[in-house]
Amino acid sequence: MDKKQFNIGRNEKFAADKKNFFVKTAIIPLLEGYSSRKEWEETSWQKILESGEILPLLITSHERHDLVIRAAVME
Secondary structure, eight states, X not given: XXXXXXXXXXXXXXXXXXXXXXXXXXXXXXXXXXXXXXXXXXXXXXXXXXXXXXXXXXSOHHHHHHHHHHHHHHO
């Protein structure tokens, strides 16, 4: 297998793994199932927190830093 074929195969595998990950972690419910956006947002936030996998994908390193500092100050 030459280098070009290897990279194509590796990229396809990465894309497939990424797609499978997002399919498994598609935890945000549809908005249409809720009577208000506030109710939907609260439910969605709880699901994000409970998943444990999706939050690190959604926040930047700066946001993560700010959260850690806030938590440290609370203690």
